Amino acid sequence: MNVLNLLFIKDGLIYQIVKNKNVLEEKAYFVNEETPENFISHQLEEVLIKQRFDEISVISALNHFTLMPEGFSEHEAGFDLISFNAPVDKENEELMLSVNKKFKIQFYYTFPKDLYKKIKxxxxxxxxxxxxxKFLxxxxxxxxKEIHINLYHNQCEFFAIDNQKIIxxxxxxxxxxxxxxxxxxFTLSKIGFGINETSFYAYGETTENETFISELQKFVKNLKIVFDNLPNKNFILN
Known part of the structure; x- marks a missing residue:
């Protein structure tokens, strides 16, 4: 089975072509000041026609989201809830829902409608x-008390957990x-997590962000590198 994994981050697209759990191809595209408009959309088109895929897995790390308790069912309010955290463009964004039963929460998030249509x-x-x-x-x-940090290219996501509860x-x-x-x-001070009583865990692009990691180690006692996204490995946490 040929599977295409797509990871969309703030300023880029990373893809993998996987066959029987073996990574056959992997590449990242990042936006900078010189890249043309619709660069990511164009690169996605090129990836989608590379070959015939049996399945596609899409992970969005775009920071248009909101967090709600599991069971919240007023889905029509999703856009309004997200708008408290980030600007929302209903005409050009698709409203999505992901449920995490392990911690009994759910995420409303948006995904660019043009990219959504190309994939579908x-x-x-x-x-x-x-x-x-996925990270959770x-x-x-x-x-x-635990802090879990997942690092991407110029981006990170961050969970604070206290005794099985998402803070x-x-x-x-x-x-x-x-x-x-x-x-x-700043986050630790706001939620009342003491440096010495909190365990820190880092995942993702830890090699690319080794300076961040080394600086963090100067301040915290308990820091563990759990997962490093090495080339040709699964760049998305299992």
Whole structure:
């Protein structure tokens, strides 16, 4: 079975072609000041016609989302709830839902409508999910207070968990060590997590962000690298 994995982040697209769990091809496209308009859309088109796929898995790490308790059913309010966190364009965004039964929460998130249509037009099985839900499924919560940080290219998502309860989730841009550390320390102070009593876990692009990791280690005692997205491995947490 040929599977296409697509990961959409704030400023890029990463894809993998996988056959029988073996990565055959992997590439990342990132937006910069010189890339043309609709660059990601064009690259997606090129990826989708590479070959015949049996299945597509799409993970969105775009930071248009909101977090609600499992069972919340007023789906028509999804756009309004997301708008408290980020600007919403109903005409050009598709409203999506991902449920995490492990922690009894659900994510409403939006996905660009033009990209959604390009993928769906292939008329093959497609599974959409939000990165926060996928990330949360990979977490093995052990101690009372934990911080879990998943690093991408110039971006991270962040869970604060206290005794099996989600205290906070956020998804933000990180362009400097100062921004990253300020975010972590400010969050800890707001939610009442002490540095010495909190266990930290890092996942994702930890090699690419090794400066961030080394700076964080100067302030926290308990930091463990759980998962590193090495080339030709599964860039999305299992």
């Amino acid at each position: 037009e292939l008329a093959i099985p497609v599974h959409f999910n939000f990165s926060g839900e 499924n990979s977490i093995n919560n052990k101690s009372n 906070l989730y956020n998804n933000l841009d990180i362009n400097s060590e100062v921004d990253f550390l300020y975010f972590v320390m």
